Structures are given as structure tokens and as C-alpha cells.
Amino acid sequence: MSIPIGSKKLDLPANTYYDAGLSKSCQTHPTNCLPPGLTRTIVKGLLLVVERISLVQAGRVFSGKWALRGIDATLEAGKIYALLGANGAGKSTLLQLLAGWLPLSEGRILLDESPMRPTAVHLRRKVMLLEESTGRPRGVQYTPTRVLCQAIQDYDVQRSGIEDEIADWYDRLDVTSVYDKEARSMSKGQAYKISMIGLFLIAPNVWLLDEPFSAGLDANGLKILETQLRTHAERGGIVLFTSQWPEHARRLADGALVLDEGKLVWIAPPRQSPKPEIAVAAQPSLQAVLQGLGPE
Numbered sequence: 228m229s230i231p232i233g234s235k236k237l238d239l240p241a242n243t244y245y246d247a248g249l250s251k252s253c254q255t256h257p258t259n260c261l262p263p264g265l266t267r268t269i270v271k272g273l274l275l276v277v278e279r280i281s282l283v284q285a286g287r288v289f290s291g292k293w294a295l296r297g298i299d300a301t302l303e304a305g306k307i308y309a310l311l312g313a314n315g316a317g318k319s320t321l322l323q324l325l326a327g328w329l330p331l332s333e334g335r336i337l338l339d340e341s342p343m344r345p346t347a348v349h350l351r352r353k354v355m356l357l358e359e360s361t362g363r364p365r366g367v368q369y370t371p372t373r374v375l376c377q378a379i380q381d382y383d384v385q386r387s388g389i390e391d392e393i394a395d396w397y398d399r400l401d402v403t404s405v406y407d408k409e410a411r412s413m414s415k416g417q418a419y420k421i422s423m424i425g426l427f428l429i430a431p432n433v434w435l436l437d438e439p440f441s442a443g444l445d446a447n448g449l450k451i452l453e454t455q456l457r458t459h460a461e462r463g464g465i466v467l468f469t470s471q472w473p474e475h476a477r478r479l480a481d482g483a484l485v486l487d488e489g490k491l492v493w494i495a496p497p498r499q500s501p502k503p504e505i506a507v508a509a510q511p512s513l514q515a516v517l518q519g520l521g522p523e
């Protein structure tokens with residue numbers, strides 16, 4: 228693959244395996260590791276529309292403690308959802324389960340009718356999770372463009388002109404200066420922009436973003452991100468983002484999900500008043516979320 232960046236070109240060796248994209252779970256969860264090369268053997272043409280992604284009594288336990296339990300929720304195509312909750316409520320864990328990075332301890336996650344699990348690579352290709360500090364892998368010496376190309380290979384995206392699209396996104400997001408730097412030498416916001424480019428180019432059905440508004444993006448980056456989230460939903464995609472600011476849910480989301488200590492306590496369009504029994508019993512951190520979401 229050869230990427231034109233300004234007047235230069237970056238040539239990448241074909242069929243080289245790097246740890247990125249789908250192989251992410253191998254880094255943190257060795258037991259979920261896919262056999263080397265499996266990401267390349269996936270049947271082509273599976274990028275059908277996803278109508279919904281559902282959690283059915285989903286739960287995850289860490290060292291004997293439930294981080295999430297009894298989660299029932301359905302996210303529908305064409306909608307943007309915000310996932311809110313105090314620190315430690317289980318937001319990141321929920322995203323990692325939906326992305327297939329982590330196995331469930333109980334219950335099911337269904338992409339339409341198909342059960343998501345770490346080894347279901349054809350399903351994982353329909354979903355992408357961007358962590359807050361993604362794209363700047365510790366100890367990895369590749370350039371951002373190489374990491375990006377690996378993600379494209381992992382998701383088996385094959386269309387002509389993708390090199391020009393990459394160059395265009397580098398330009399639009401004002402990161403042309405970092406394209407051949409070592410990934411670990413990028414700033415937090417630059418690294419996030421590179422991951423965003425991967426998301427926009429690959430454009431799987433389900434976009435999961437963990438704290439995108441705390442990822443160090445500048446005003447231009449934030450504007451582009453919001454536009455792309457809306458465009459993806461308009462095209463029939465599903466977006467779920469976490470945030471510590473209920474205002475983001477009010478402004479962007481069609482639906483808000485609120486977690487409290489691993490339980491889903493509220494799911495509704497923003498600007499609705501939570502049931503009194505939830506609000507009254509809530510701890511201050513949960514109360515602040517519910518008040519921020521409710522009518523002004």
C-alpha cells in the first residue's frame with residue numbers, strides 16, 4: 228500500500244502482521260487471542276446492515292466482583308446513544324463487551340440474531356471501539372500510518388482510492404506532520420485523530436467511543452467528530468459513546484443509558500425526568516447525572 232502524504236509517499240509492505248485493530252484484545256486478554264492470521268481468513272461480503280445490537284441479561288465479573296450484571300438493552304440502527312454513570316459504574320466494561328474484546332461472564336450480546344464473542348471475528352468486524360487513549364500503543368514503534376493500515380487490513384477493507392482518502396483525512400484533521408513519526412511520540416489528541424481516521428475509513432456498522440470528548444481533540448477535531456457521528460447514524464449506523472457530561476447526551480444523543488454500580492438504572496431519550504424512586508435513592512454522583520440529563 229502506498230499513501231500519498233503531501234509531496235511524499237509512504238510505502239507499506241503488504242501482508243505484515245502488527246498488533247492493532249481486531250487483535251487489540253490479545254494485548255490485554257491473552258486467553259481471548261485469535262490464532263495468528265485468522266483476522267485475514269474471514270469470509271468476505273459480510274458487511275450487511277446491523278439492525279440492532281442487544282444485551283440480554285449481560286454480566287461481567289472481575290476477580291469475583293460483578294462489574295456489570297443483568298444488563299438488558301437494545302441499541303437500534305440509525306440512532307446515537309450516550310452511556311453515562313459515575314466513575315466505576317461499568318461504562319468501559321460495557322463497551323469492551325459489546326466490541327467483543329472481553330467475554331461475558333453471563334448473558335448474551337446479539338448483533339441482530341448472532342451472538343458476539345471474542346472469537347466471532349466476522350461480527351467483531353461490524354463493530355469498532357475507540358478508547359480514550361487509543362492509537363498510541365505503548366512500546367510499539369510503528370508510525371501512525373502503519374498502525375492505520377493494519378487496522379484497514381484487519382477489517383478487510385478493500386476499495387480503490389483508500390490511500391487518497393487517508394491523505395484527505397490527515398489534511399482535514401491537520402495531522403499530516405505526524406504521519407511518519409513513531410506512534411508513541413504523538414500527542415494525545417493527535418493519536419486520537421489517527422484512530423478517528425481509522426473509524427471513518429473503515430466505518431463498521433457499530434461505533435463505540437469511550438470518552439471521545441476527553442480525548443484531547445481540538446475544536447476542529449471535535450466538530451468533525453460530531454458531524455461524522457451524526458452522518459453515521461443518518462446512514463443507518465449505530466453509535467454509542469460514554470461521557471462524564473450529560474450535556475453531550477442532551478445535544479447529540481437520541482437515547483441515554485445510565486449505569487449505577489454495574490446496573491442499568493435508566494434508559495430514555497435525554498431531557499426526560501427519571502422516575503422519582505430512582506432519583507430519590509440515588510447517590511450524589513448519580514443524582515448529578517440524572518439532573519444533567521433531565522428537563523432544564
Ligand SMILES: Nc1ncnc2c1ncn2[C@@H]1O[C@H](COP(=O)(O)OP(=O)(O)OP(=O)(O)O)[C@@H](O)[C@H]1O
Pocket residue numbers: 289290294312313314315316317318319320321
Ligand atoms: N480488568 C479489570 N480487572 C478488575 N476489575 C476491573 C477491570 N476492569 C474494570 N474493573 C472494575 O469494574 C468496575 C467498572 O469499571 P469500568 O472501567 O467499566 O467503569 P467506568 O464506568 O468506565 O469508570 P470511569 O468513569 O472511571 O472510566 C470498576 O469497579 C473497576 O474497578
